[in-house]
Amino acid sequence: MPYFILYLFFLLQSLLLLTAARQTELIDALNIQTREMTTKQLATAIDSVYVESGYYPTSFAALAALPGYEYLKNTARPFQSMAVATNILDPDFKFSRVAVFSQDPYDYPLPDAIYLAATNNACGAGGFATSITWCGSQRSNWWKHETREIISANIARERNRQRRLLDKFTSWYSTSTGNNIYPDPGAAAAALSALVAGFAQTATTCTGIYTWQGIPIDCTDLYSIWGTPTVYNYLSRTHVALLTKTPYIKADGTPLYISTEISL
Numbered sequence: 001m002p003y004f005i006l007y008l009f010f011l012l013q014s015l016l017l018l019t020a021a022r023q024t025e026l027i028d029a030l031n032i033q034t035r036e037m038t039t040k041q042l043a044t045a046i047d048s049v050y051v052e053s054g055y056y057p058t059s060f061a062a063l064a065a066l067p068g069y070e071y072l073k074n075t076a077r078p079f080q081s082m083a084v085a086t087n088i089l090d091p092d093f094k095f096s097r098v099a100v101f102s103q104d105p106y107d108y109p110l111p112d113a114i115y116l117a118a119t120n121n122a123c124g125a126g127g128f129a130t131s132i133t134w135c136g137s138q139r140s141n142w143w144k145h146e147t148r149e150i151i152s153a154n155i156a157r158e159r160n161r162q163r164r165l166l167d168k169f170t171s172w173y174s175t176s177t178g179n180n181i182y183p184d185p186g187a188a189a190a191a192l193s194a195l196v197a198g199f200a201q202t203a204t205t206c207t208g209i210y211t212w213q214g215i216p217i218d219c220t221d222l223y224s225i226w227g228t229p230t231v232y233n234y235l236s237r238t239h240v241a242l243l244t245k246t247p248y249i250k251a252d253g254t255p256l257y258i259s260t261e262i263s264l
Helices: 002-053 060-064 147-174
Strands: 080-089 093-103 140-146 189-191 209-212 215-218 231-236 239-250 255-263
Touching (some): 002 060, 002 080, 002 093, 002 140, 093 147, 140 147, 147 239, 147 255
Antiparallel strands (some): 093 140, 209 215, 231 239, 239 255
């Protein structure tokens, strides 16, 4: 009888240990899943802010302080951080980078400064704020976004906008009104918004359709996709070009301009 009681005791102890181990595994798995979900949630929000405004929030607190993002207050988990770096130089542009990263609190998490240092860059030779390429530690869950990722796409969008506007001028060129010449602004170059009579709006307030020299001009003609003025360059009676300034800075420190021209 005493042996049977002892057997039951050890059996019960083993079951308790097994149950505790499984509970620990479940808690660890839930912790990993929660950190992954919050990383994705915060990353999605930061990406949305950038699309809407063209800049990255500087911290989780700054993100949650923005209208429409208040629900993210206190979303970040322990050992979950974000970092923003600006003026990173690659061969073509200066660009900005943002990252959200989450470390396992039970796996010797690193201080942010060490995590972001060159020694922990999983795909580059420098630290987060300077390296042309950067990847988070394999021991963490991380996400990054860089402004250079969309530069080419935005340049293509702006060129398409300029071509559409040049098509309007070409149509005018071919009419009896145009008489096979492009409209003369009276100067070598002028912002279209300055050529439209009575126009007194800005890129953010612009509405409606206007005319210049009988050519219909709307707000997407007057301003670039970034809200900078469209400049009409009159090179000759048969040769014109459109010019807009982008928010991007080239590697030499000068602004990037986009220009599209047509000569008939």
